[in-house]
Amino acid sequence: MLKSLFLPIIFLFLPLNNNLVSNLNGYNKAEAQSFKNSSVDSDWDLILKRYVIKSEPDGVNLFNYAALSKSSDDWVLLNNYLTSLEGIDPNLMLKNEAIAYYANLYNAVTVKLITENYPIKSIRKLGPFNSGPWKRKIIKLNGELVSLDDIEHKILRSKYLSPYIHYMLNCASISCPNLQKKAWKGETLKSDQQRAVSEYINSSRGVALKKDGLQVSSIYKWFKGDFKSDGGVLDHILKHANKDLKNAIKKVEKIKSYNYDWTLNDVTVN
Secondary structure: OHHHHHHHHHHHOOOOOHHHHHHHHHHHHHHHHHHHHHHHHHHHHHHHHHHEEEEOOOOEEEEOHHHHHHOHHHHHHHHHHHHHHHOOOHHHOOHHHHHHHHHHHHHHHHHHHHHHOOOOOOHHHHOHHHOOOOOOOOEEEOOEEEOHHHHHHHHHHHHOOOHHHHHOOOOOEOOOOOOOOOOOOHHHHHHHHHHHHHHHHOOOOOEEEEOOEEEEEOHHHHOHHHHHHHOOHHHHHHHHOOHHHHHHHHHHOOEEEEEOOOOEOEOOOO
């Protein structure tokens, strides 16, 4: 009996491994931030469900900016959501949670920019010489002002390099991958990404067969290097193409041209 009591008492006085303590603390903090982030994202979910509308036949998701601009309650909800994101430290999150956080932040800021400047024909009008708003330092991240470009290029594409990042960010344009009807979440990130990439590639906005050959989104030209992990752009497209598109692409074998429509993804216009 004395022997069985003695061993746990000794263990209590043994020093814990610093790395183990650090890992445990980091995991606990990450879990706490994950819970906080999920509760905050419920507001963004409401905005998306109310104002994102799927359009046929190409399956592009349009946004009702006019309706949002007229709803004082939902405008407050959107601004409160962005304020709440400022109080969250993504550095404490698990990887997938952080990726979801940055994508939601990017998309919500974009919606806010369009809505407060509505009506406009294109997001590119929000900068001199059609340069857009992407370089403006307007987002607070851990107390520091950053831009949409910072989030996309210096954080997501740099720290979490993956071709699937490109299907998460919406630039309020017809040719952009869809703004989804729900917030990105860490626990469903992989499956949601797979659905988004399939949705885009199997639409004419992503890949189209023209008389002179295969035309694809300019995304695959601008960020060509990001698709190397999938064997390159064409292999990436083939990986996610449906059967009919895959067979058609194999007959063409190479990309002939690129295209991108910067028209606003506005439900009242399209």
